[in-house]
Amino acid sequence: MAEDYNTSMLDLNLQLGLGSYVQNKVNKPLVNSKEELAFDLNQDDKANELSLKRVHEEHPNDSNEEITISTNDKNGGAKKLRLTKEQSDMLEDAFKLHNTINTAQKRALAEQLNLKHRQVEVWFQNRRARTKLKQTEVNCIFLKKCHDKLNEENLRLKKELEELRALKIGPSYTSQSSKAANWTICSSCKKIWKPNEGHNNEEDGVRKSSQSTIELD
């Protein structure tokens, strides 16, 4: 795979000290996030030392609650640290301006916050995911309210329909088709009305009957 190829080339660079090779023919950096990960994993012990040192040097007064640094996990994976409040705040500010970040902004922000650009990138990805999740929850609540309201309305209309049917049952009642034919939808006001009871538009001075009209809108 390309990943293996790139990783092996990086190893080659490290062995030969050919830092300049870490560029491909089109002057694009060859080191991508996965290569960076491979690099970190290879230097795991040293990375732990450096991270601990970095945090303590940068935030000597920070409390332990604010910064947590894990030790090596069993797979030798990267540590997970809590970002400081300052770092989080600045990332939040940047996110408020734009919820995506380009390479230059990412690197600038990373440098400013003393983080790796990959950390900034991941933070923005996670932040977008959290925003979307929140929005989904909000939408869910809204849709549930709509559902409840429509359910309520549906029950009301069903009840009203039953009442209308009860009124309709009598000597003149013959069949379903004749029943349907007795009701008309007014094209102007979109109400269902009984022709034999008469119907007036609101503009006409409207005689409304909640029993004999059904609003469609």
Added chain:
DNA sequence: TACGAACCTGGTATTACATCA
């Protein structure tokens, strides 16, 4: 247990390069 940082996977877009008609 919830939260969040880091990671993994699969997808898409872009770019450079190679090949072929």
Added chain:
DNA sequence: GTTGATGTAATACCAGGTTCG
């Protein structure tokens, strides 16, 4: 030899899901 179309590899980025401290 030049040119345009096409395929391929590499890279970057993202969303969605998962792991783990």
